[in-house]
Amino acid sequence: MGSLRAQTPSDATLMHSKNICLLFATDFGAFNQYWEGELLRENQTVATVHRYTSTTMAAIGVLDKLDFYVGVPYVTTRSSKPNGGKFAGVSNFQDIIFAAKYQVLNFQSEKGQFLFLTTVGYSTPISDYLSDYKPYSIGLGAPEFSARGILQYKTAFGLFLRGDVAHLWRGYTKAERDYYYNDGSYYTAWMDVPDAWNYEAALGLWCFSNSLKFEVNYFGLKSTSGDDIRPYNAAQPTNKVEVDRVGASIQYFLPRTGFGAIVYHNRVIEGRNVGKSHNTGIGVTYQFSIKKKQHEE
Amino acid sequence: MKNKFLKISITLSCLTGLFLSISCEKDLPTYLEFESAPFASIDENGGTWKPVLLASGSQITIEAPSSTSSEAYQNELADVRDKMNSITGKQKKDITYWTNNPLIRWNEIALELIAKYNLIPGPNPDGTYTLPDPTNPDGPPPFPFAHPPYACRALAYMSVAQFDGLITAWNYKFQYNRTAPYKQDSSIQYAYPDNNIPSYPSDGAVVGRASRLILEAMFPLEKDYLQQKEAEFFNSLILSGGNVQSDIDAGIEIGNNVAAIALERAANDGMKKAQTPKAVSDSIKAAAYARFGWAWENLEVPPRPVGLTPLFGKVKTWNVPNIEAVRPPVPPQLDSEAFQQDVQILKNYADNMNTEWRSIANFWQDGLGTYTPPGHWNRFANQFITEDHFNPLRAARTMAYMNMAIMDSGIGCWDAKYYYHYPRPIQMIDNFQTIAGTPNFPSYTSGHSVFSAAASEVLAYVFPERASLVRGWAEEAAISRVYGGIHWTFDAFVGTDQGREIAQFTINRAKQDGAN
Structure with a gap:
């Protein structure tokens, strides 16, 4: 649930070709309530579930209008103590993420700039983590293909409004049991992870010659199918997940050094079959040119 | 079987080669798939086997059936032909689903209900726990909590009732020797491999009725679901060409009797x-x-x-x-x-x-x-x-x-x-x-x-x-x-x-x- 906002596949930022931006970020997430279907509840069996995510990501400017991304999160989960379940948490690398972002349209006038970009992404697990171990499992355990459209309007003054919509096609995840219940019996270890829509919106301001960015944002996710968590039962990867989350971030680029920093905080305000998480993250970015010519947006 | 419509679109991305590992459609089986095959044996002396709860395969009395030349039987055959002539696509699928060994399906229905009800009641807001109550099955929490002891007991009673009921059926099948509709009328095509097991009383009906009654007692909130399954199954028995209505009626009688005896034992076995x-x-x-x-x-x-x-x-x-x-x-x-x-x-x-x-x-x-x-x-x-x-x-x-x-x-x-x-x-x-x-x-x-x-x-x-x-x-x-x-x-x-x-x-x- 952690989200990074430093030249990510879902923002409207692009780099010049032959520029590389590296991101190292850590996200601290926790929830002590979750939605069982539509019912918000607590469960002392799991108490407060903590989730730490460390992400290493590289954004590479291939062309002036085309960026390529590759990243890997490392995730650790655990319950607070005391708890009634005594379940062991998990640590492992999650999914490797590849994405390509392309600027389709750039309409510039004296008043401002209108951008349209598209991103295609693909991610797949790179460790043997078990997705069927909720709420401690570190990922969905399934390949995901995404297609995203991003619109942004930015005034000459630096105020911007961005919106984007993505469809996430998820594959199947393999459990370690070959029977499960999903509104009926399933005699297989394969679980169908529901596809989903993802909506995002952001309102922000660039200031001090584009070295400082403030942003407030909304993140929405809606599975297109799936079942609900059953009463007092564990979640499973087949669940229908819905999330409405709001957040804010500040990003700062230290002039002429290539270094930057980002801090953010966000909170799930409404959901279905998901934890009512709040996440805080900090990250460091380092941007450099491989043709020895620094780019600043 | 579940198909995922939207995943078809992934096929497109599969074509690009890049996204091969998303894999395309998978069929996720919701029951054991098998072909109806000829039986390895027919056990013509099965009616003499020793049942578990009944004294013998003749403890439950079943009247002799009407003769195959009687008008009553010929009318039943005509009814089978009529129904088979107007069979729907859904009914054809039902026949394939139920197979010539429907005991498997009734067992799977039991397993599904166990999985559905195998949920431990959570605590109330004040920290107390409420137990499922058979006298108020709606709950909350709903009755039953189908934990392993509950599950093994439900399965034992269902299987024993099926076994005793089928010994009884076999006893009368080979005593009265009334062959199946498809053996009486060459225009009736049997949906499953031919066998030489007489059709009166219907073994399918014994299994269906006994299973339905035991499961209904064990999972009282599933009455409607079980009755709908039973009706679909009994229809399938006729439409397969394997049974006339009086075969089924005699099987139901055995099922009713044997389930009552099994449930009588269950009511007094100490589980309460x-x-x-x-x-x-x-x-x-x-x-x-x-x-x-x-x-x-x-x-x-x-x-x-x-x-x-x-x-x-x-x-x-x-x-x-x-x-x-x-x-x-x-x-x-x-x-x-x-x-x-x-x-x-x-x-x-x-x-x-x-x-x-x-x-x-x-x-x-x-x-x-x-x-x-x-x-x-x-x-x-x-x-x-x-x-x-x-x-x-x-x-x-x-x-x-x-x-x-x-x-x-x-x-x-x-x-x-x-x-x-x-x-x-x-x-x-x-x-x-x-x-x-x-x-x-x-x-x-x-x-x-x-x-x-x-x-x-x-x-x-x-x-x-x-x-x-x-x-x-x-x-x-x-x-x-x-x-x-x-x-x-x-x-x-x-x-x-x-x-x-x-x-x-x-x-x-x-x-x-x-x-x-």
Whole structure:
């Protein structure tokens, strides 16, 4: 649930070709309530579930209008103590993420700039983590293909409004049991992870010659199918997940050094079959040119 | 079968080659798929086999059918032809689904209901717990909580009723010898492979009615669902060309009678008292503490005041005359070297958990929300029965003996659990964490081990060529609980011995039922 906002596949930022931006970020997430279907509840069996995510990501400017991304999160989960379940948490690398972002349209006038970009992404697990171990499992355990459209309007003054919509096609995840219940019996270890829509919106301001960015944002996710968590039962990867989350971030680029920093905080305000998480993250970015010519947006 | 419409679009991305590992459509099976095959035997003397609850295959009386030349029968045949002529696509699919061994499907319906109701009630906001109440099945929480003891008992009663009912059906089938509609009328095409089992009374109707009534009693909120399944199935029997209505009516009569006898036993087998009040539970615990100096504690938050079915060990067995006589020996003292060794073994598994141990723990976990270990073994039995092309009577025999042995072994296991009241690993090892959920009952012996050993022994008896396979599975199921961090090794090993010993009582009965 952690989200990074430093030249990510879902923002409207692009780099010049032959520029590389590296991101190292850590996200601290926790929830002590979750939605069982539509019912918000607590469960002392799991108490407060903590989730730490460390992400290493590289954004590479291939062309002036085309960026390529590759990243890997490392995730650790655990319950607070005391708890009634005594379940062991998990640590492992999650999914490797590849994405390509392309600027389709750039309409510039004296008043401002209108951008349209598209991103295609693909991610797949790179460790043997078990997705069927909720709420401690570190990922969905399934390949995901995404297609995203991003619109942004930015005034000459630096105020911007961005919106984007993505469809996430998820594959199947393999459990370690070959029977499960999903509104009926399933005699297989394969679980169908529901596809989903993802909506995002952001309102922000660039200031001090584009070295400082403030942003407030909304993140929405809606599975297109799936079942609900059953009463007092564990979640499973087949669940229908819905999330409405709001957040804010500040990003700062230290002039002429290539270094930057980002801090953010966000909170799930409404959901279905998901934890009512709040996440805080900090990250460091380092941007450099491989043709020895620094780019600043 | 479930198809995922949107995933078709992934096919496009598959074509690009880049996204091959998303993989395209998968068929996710919702039941055991098998072709209706000719039966390996027809067991014409099956009516002479010894039933479990009935005195003999002729205890329930079934009138002789009308002759095939009678007007009444000819009208029934015409009705079969009419219905077959207006068959719908859905009905054709139903025929394929139900197969010529519908016992498998009724067993799967039972497993599905077990998985649906195998949910432990959570705490109320004030920290108390409310138990499911059969007199108010809607709850909350809904009745029943289909935990392993509940599940094994439901399966045993259903399988025994099916078996006794089919012995009765076989008795009259070969006494009256009225052949099937497709043998009477060459214009009727049988949907399944031809066989020489007379059709009156309908064996399918016996299985359908007996199963429906037992399951309805065990899962009262599923009445409508079960009646709809039964109606669909009875229709399918006619549309297959295998039965006329009077075949089905006679089968229903057997099903009604045998289910009533089975449910009469169930009403008085002691299960009603298995979930005790707290005072009784506390005195059981105090007795164990006085005897051995230890007692199991529930460590949930908030704590559950009473463990799961403390008196399931007192429930009436099927084939074991005295369950306390086969109680396993005392487990290791908590200050013994044997116990300390086990602590080290458990810590070692937890500290060095790997994918192999984890996947074994998960494969056999059969925990909340699933069909339970007894259900897992029923699934294996279904598979073997179809692979070996057993007829419905042979299939019912297998299931009846296996499920009786599983239930008896469960009763023996619960007797040991609450007599010894032995603590779980999370209670004895500081800061111990597990990858499986610790259940709400004492540790010694392991239910999974006992259920699996008993089931595997009966399957080894019925399918001798699979003996080493199923015994190996039972041993893996046993050790899986140690990998999961919720059982001591002696819970598992002694539990396996206990299940094997208890199954022998049932196997000895099977050897004398006339089927060999």
